[in-house]
Structure formats: structure tokens, C-alpha cells
Amino acid sequence: MDTSARRAADTLPSPWPAVGRTVVLLTALVGVLLTAFTWPAVRSHVHDVPIAVAGPPPAVRQVGAALDQRLPNGFAVTEVADAAAAERLIRDREVYGAIDVSSGTPQVITASAASTAVAQTLQGVAAGLGQAPGAGRTSPVRELVALPADDPRGTGLAAGALPLVMGGLLAALLLTRLVRGTAPRVGGALAFAITGGLAVAAILQFWFGSLDGSYLANTGAIALATAATSLSVIGLESLLGYAGFALGAVTMMLIGNPLSGTSTAPEMLPGWSGTLGQLLPPGAGGRLLRSTAFFEGHGATHSVLVLTAWLVFGVALCLAGGLPKRRRRLAAAPDESTENAAA
Known part of the structure; x- marks a missing residue:
């Protein structure tokens, strides 16, 4: 008797309050999923990204000031003496890229394998440096650690x-x-x-x-x-x-x-x-x-x-x-x- 009553109850339509609670739960879950996967992407921007700047101290300070003007708080700059030291920091994964002014003409060194997004940002920086007074049309960009040729965008x-x-x-x-x-x-x-x-x-x-x-x-x-x-x-x-x-x-x-x-x-x-x-x-x-x-x-x-x-x-x-x-x-x-x- 009890079993048949339970079976009959199971075949009855669910009450509308139960449907409402389910809809509210699903809505909350969709909101959580959207926030979890979209918020980091939407709010991503360059801030305190570690890079190296190679060259004499006056030139390094000048580049640092230009970077702060172009992207405030965008980069955490490590000063090094020459391009070799900057490349060593990139290969050791202590920085994502570098700007070399040791030879007078600015050169941007990228490592797309570390981050294509940072590499693209540094390429934009190269264009900005090329617009500085006394610079050429654009600063050269040199890829130090590239992604594979079969998947160049990672x-x-x-x-x-x-x-x-x-x-x-x-x-x-x-x-x-x-x-x-x-x-x-x-x-x-x-x-x-x-x-x-x-x-x-x-x-x-x-x-x-x-x-x-x-x-x-x-x-x-x-x-x-x-x-x-x-x-x-x-x-x-x-x-x-x-x-x-x-x-x-x-x-x-x-x-x-x-x-x-x-x-x-x-x-x-x-x-x-x-x-x-x-x-x-x-x-x-x-x-x-x-x-x-x-x-x-x-x-x-x-x-x-x-x-x-x-x-x-x-x-x-x-x-x-x-x-x-x-x-x-x-x-x-x-x-x-x-x-x-x-x-």
C-alpha cells in the first residue's frame, strides 16, 4: 500500500515552488560560471609585468619614464648593464622580455613562448619608442624564445x-x-x-x-x-x-x-x-x-x-x-x- 502510494506520488507533477527554486539555482550557477571564466579575461591588463631594460643608467631611466607614461604601472623594470644580461633573465624566466638601449638605438627583445600577450604588448612598446624624438620610424624587435612554427600563437x-x-x-x-x-x-x-x-x-x-x-x-x-x-x-x-x-x-x-x-x-x-x-x-x-x-x-x-x-x-x-x-x-x-x- 505504501509502495503504491509512493509510486503514485512520484508520477505527480512537481509543485511550482519546486520549479521556482530550481530555476533560481540554475540562474545562480550560470552567474557563477560566467563570472569565474569571464572576469579574469575582461579585467586582464598589463600591470607590474617584469621586464629588463639594458643600458647605461641615464638611458634606462629615460626608458622607464617613457614606459610609465605610456602604460602607468604596467612594467616592473629590472636594470641590467647589457643585452646579454637581459637575455639571461629572459631564459631564466625572471622577466618576460627586455628593452636594450646599450647600443644607443632601442631594441625590443621578446619571448612569445613565455606569453604571447606580453610579447604583443612589447611590440606595441617598440612602435611607441620609435616615435620618440631622434628615433627611427620603429624600434627593431628581436624574438629570443619563439613558439613552435606549427603553432606560432600558442x-x-x-x-x-x-x-x-x-x-x-x-x-x-x-x-x-x-x-x-x-x-x-x-x-x-x-x-x-x-x-x-x-x-x-x-x-x-x-x-x-x-x-x-x-x-x-x-x-x-x-x-x-x-x-x-x-x-x-x-x-x-x-x-x-x-x-x-x-x-x-x-x-x-x-x-x-x-x-x-x-x-x-x-x-x-x-x-x-x-x-x-x-x-x-x-x-x-x-x-x-x-x-x-x-x-x-x-x-x-x-x-x-x-x-x-x-x-x-x-x-x-x-x-x-x-x-x-x-x-x-x-x-x-x-x-x-x-x-x-x-x-
């Missing part, structure tokens, strides 16, 4: 950021639903990180031509980022259940991915958001992959430390979440043994 690297995050979340979802036990889940996440890293690096490097450098180093960067993402979400789910999975997904997808700065540069994101993004796996993973692909690993230390910390954090949460289950199994074992002996 589209593959920028577009691949979201699938990498989704891959880590998908791994966490399937492993928590289909695999039981802390050790099997952790082992599965690490195995997928390796196989997924091999596959993604091969596609980006050998098919799309979006990556240079060592294939194994690029694989390691992708694998570390994937493992950090999936294990941290698995750990949250192990400790907090569905709420933990939702928290991890929101952190990685709605915060980490939009604030990663992969398509522009972290320094171009509004306010503190770029710094926050580099402390999350998507941002750290994107910067690490640029370092391995185009800069021979220079500038990778911070990203490796961040990703390793997230990986260790995820494993610790998995262990903490698995302890109560292990204790329940151990507590149940003597009871089962007693029942078997009595039988």
Missing part, C-alpha cells in the same frame, strides 16, 4: 589547459566511483597521470606541434599536474564524501583554471588573482609546462613545489579518509572469526 598550449583540468577531475570521479580502497585509488591516479601525460604530451608535441623541448620532461610536467589535481580531489572525497568532491571540483575548475594565466600571463590578471592562480595546480602546471617545453626547465622550481605539495596533500587526505574504514574492518574481523569458530 593556441594548443592555451586551449589544452581546460582539458587537463577536466582530465584530473574525470580521473578522480571514476576512481572514487569504480575503485575501492585507498591504495588502489592512489595507485590508479598515479598510473593515469603517467599514461595520460604520455598521451597528452605526444598529441601536443608530435601532432599539433605546440610544444618543443624534451618529450619526457613535458610528460613529467603534465603527469605531475594531473596527479596533483586528481589526488587532491580524491582525498577531499575520501574525507568529506560528495561535499569534498564538489569542493575540489570548484577549486580546480572555477578558481584554478580561470586564474591560471595560461593564455596570457599571471601578472596580467586583476589584483591578487594571478598570484592565487599560481598556487593552484592548473596555474602551476601551465607554468611548469612552459618551462620544460621552451626554457629547458628554468623557472620551474616554484611550480614543482606547488604541485608536489598538492600531491602530498591529496595522499594525506586519502590516508586520513581511509583510516576509519580500516578500523571498522579490523574491528569486524574478530567478530567474524568468533562466528566462524562457533559454527
